[in-house]
Amino acid sequence: MPKFEWAKWVWHKFLPKKISLCMWKAVFGCLSVDSQVRRLGIALAFGCNCCLRRQVETLEHVLGKGDFAVEVWKMASAEFRVPFVPQQGWQQRVQVWFNRATRQSQLGTLLGLFPSVLVWRLWNRRCMARMEDRAESVREVWCSIKYWVPILASQIVKVQRLSIMDEYILRILNVPIVEKSRVQIKVLRWVKPRLGCLKLNLDGSCVGNPSLAGGWVASEL
Numbered sequence: 001m002p003k004f005e006w007a008k009w010v011w012h013k014f015l016p017k018k019i020s021l022c023m024w025k026a027v028f029g030c031l032s033v034d035s036q037v038r039r040l041g042i043a044l045a046f047g048c049n050c051c052l053r054r055q056v057e058t059l060e061h062v063l064g065k066g067d068f069a070v071e072v073w074k075m076a077s078a079e080f081r082v083p084f085v086p087q088q089g090w091q092q093r094v095q096v097w098f099n100r101a102t103r104q105s106q107l108g109t110l111l112g113l114f115p116s117v118l119v120w121r122l123w124n125r126r127c128m129a130r131m132e133d134r135a136e137s138v139r140e141v142w143c144s145i146k147y148w149v150p151i152l153a154s155q156i157v158k159v160q161r162l163s164i165m166d167e168y169i170l171r172i173l174n175v176p177i178v179e180k181s182r183v184q185i186k187v188l189r190w191v192k193p194r195l196g197c198l199k200l201n202l203d204g205s206c207v208g209n210p211s212l213a214g215g216w217v218a219s220e221l
């Protein structure tokens, strides 16, 4: 298989496997959009299920450039403060999110997890419209995507970075903020042993000492 650059986010342990699998299938062109089925020689008279005037259904249309997908991406970008470029394809959009993702911060982790949820939910909406004749609105889909934000966020318990901007965005998303883990500072000092006692260093503190070291014998001198 070709190297999967997005693996660390797509197969992240916080994501349910059904979401990771859907994203993986999308990346490797394994989702059964019309254009893909036609390529296998099966004639189809369908069109997309997301536009008023049906258009040719390609993966790009369903996940990236179709009006429905554009609206959902636009909402997500506005809320997470990620730049949005209308002409971008779905993979480019995901890349923009992944470029900002980092495991060191709470928001950064959410930025790495969220694109997979969004792609999965767009595909889910398409399948529901196609198989069950139930066409959800942009608002419905967006609300159900947002439902995942606190679920994913609740699994993040340790962060190293929290900027003021991150805090602001997390508050808008209604996510409980995980405080930075504080570094505990302890003052240590070496105490001279009592008379007649030995104290052995175990921490390599004799490194660089030209003579024998590592032990200290207390004497009256």
Ligand SMILES: [Zn+2]
Residues within 6 Å of the ligand: 048, 049, 050, 051, 054, 055, 061, 066, 067
């Ligand atoms: Zn459409």
